[in-house]
Amino acid sequence: MTLSNSRIEHFFSLWLLFGLLLYVCGFFLAPSSKSQYLTLYIGLILPTLYFSFFHFRSYYLSNNRRLLWLLLVLVLLYLPSAWVATDVVDTLRKNLKGVLLVLSLALAVYHLSCRWPNIYQALPTLLLASSITALALYFVALSQSGQLPHGTPGLGNLADNPNEAGLALSVGLLLLTVHLIKKPSAIGALVVIPFLFAIYFAYSRSAMLALAVALPFAVLFELGKSRLACLWMLTVAFTGIIILLLMAGGMLNADRLLTHRPSLWMEFLDKNPGFHWLWGAGLSGSITIFSETLNQKLEPHSLYFALVLRGGLISLGLFICLVIASVRQHGKKPSTGSIWLYILLFGLTAQCFEGVYPVRPPNSFWLYTWLPLLMLFLTCKPKSGRPDAAQ
Template identity: 30%
Template sequence: MQLEKYAEKLRALGVVLALLTLTVLLVGCYWWPESGDWDKTIRLVTCISLLCLLGQLFKERLRLLAPTFLLFLLLWCVLMLNSILTESYSSVRQLLLILFFTWMVMLLGGKEGRGWVAVLMVSALAPACFAGISLVNKMLVGEFDTSYRGMYIHDSGIPGVAEFGITIEAGLHYAFALVISVWLLLRSRKPAHSALWSACVVVLLVYLYFTFARSAWVAGLLASAVLVVTMTEGRRRRQIGLVAVLVTCAVVVVGFEQVIYEFGDRGLTDRDEVWAAVFERIGENWWFGHGSHTELGKVALTNGAIVSNPHSLYLEALYQFGLVGLAALLLAMGACIWTLRKPASDLGRLWLSILSASSVLMLVEMHFFVDAPNVVWLWLWLPMAGALAVTTQPKVAAISR
């Protein structure tokens, strides 16, 4: 009896640490104490949390036989074997962390318990506050430019606070927060809650617009559209659809030239040259790639720019892990999306929306496929882990209430 009591306390500690890990992942990327190490904190707390939850993992071991998890495990094994054979030991460490993180998220359960909702609320509110602070500070220092492509915002103007270096990084982080805010808004039943999440959506949309990161725009709006389709019905869906159509028409009428430029004239912004270089440099390593963390090298574009990443997570997977690795990735993602097509919970709908948008986003953006916590974790590893939590949930009871 005493042993069961201690086991229950250990499990509760593991849940708290797991929720803390998710909070650090989702919010710590905006600001973290200079004396600390953000990614090392995630690694440490993830490992401690999983140690506390090992007993629960053993009890729920049947979840590891679910088809979706087996396909994820196939992907993980392909990546791990490649990393070992190419002696990329940093990738081995990152893959172990990804596996531990996935197990941890799975053990939190696939239903929107209070723990999950609390973490997601913080991960929507905090970025909205950082976005608001960034916009206001830009105004105060005279750097806020409302002209078209006059301001490529990617920082707050305050050293060490919400600094992302490039617009696409900032855009994808805030687009992720936008999706969570839309999810919370659609779940709201009280006017005060609806007003709060609506305000977050507006602030995040304004910041996202001024990044002028097209990929982030598309990812955020596509995921939000999936949420509207899957979480609403009847009159509410028609009302939201009507508003979306009116806003789209207004944007096209007011900014017709800009819309044509963004999605017509700009085209692929020379990505096709980078992609051609990937296919050229893969050489005879089509099946298994060049190995994890192998860099593409510098690619000189016709416009004079020099780039060194494939500008497509799919092509990075192909270059580093070959057709075998790419096929395993597509199978794992496809299985998660397919099994979530009729999710039983709102949390499942959230992961479905992010993975659906990510499947498009990865065609033209993101790199560092197997790496320390980064934006790929937000758009791939976290939603995939969440999808596994949902799709294996019916066989067991969730431990996060």
């Protein structure tokens, strides 16, 4: 390797590192959602292309080819772009960007895991510090606007939607809880209270539900009570099935309980007449429809519904397989990477009633979907070889 090549690799390695750190902290601290998007776009894409072209073998054919398998899944999730009703070529072009952006985040996570392991291990602490800062800024916003009837948003990237602010701060509460289990602190315990108040003031019911599922599991699993943690998840699953059966039987008002989401989902199906349960209606460029029932433009408000709508049961199955493969990488005992398992569980629960198709341009949901999923799936294994790009 020549000296000039070594310098180029060192340059792109640092570029990728700082781009990823800025993007991760930006979930809480970016000045706006647009600047958060630009951080990923500017900070990760060019280094990703460099390492993909010049170090393909080191990145895609090492570590049991996990990055290559991920790329295959992304391409398969992208394929529904080919069977939209109109403008197929333009849709393929636009949606290809989503594949590149997810891949860029994936390669950055893998690069961080292999080349900067100490920073990789410190990432939850960095996220926790960012979330506590965002919490303080949230109360600044609350003091300025007062409590709003539909929830109070935060500042910066958390200012777009109070529900998204509540979801992000819930991730902060998860991070803090796990930190306190490992390192008990009276001051840290007091910070739990403003987190709870902020989530309440945001009126994020999805966040509250997801916390009710993920937080007990995290506490039990972190304390080494894995059997009780599994029993808790079985109880949650059983309760969910009972509620679904009661809704299906008309004994519970699904539309009221789920804030008109079933009506919204039916409108999406009505406006996609080519929908087929197996392969969906195609991955169109637009993610919204104008809801006649709610009289506004809305997203699908469910990751799983969006998967079925756009790519059918095939896309849903692919995504579930990726989740299972990621969880299997963790193992049965708590470890330093367990926090990503808890955040992923939180995200997968919240995404029952929030979210869009996963192969899209980045959004706030990536904090508790793609980020923890990739942190679990792409952890660098010492025996499988490491990328040889220079630090």
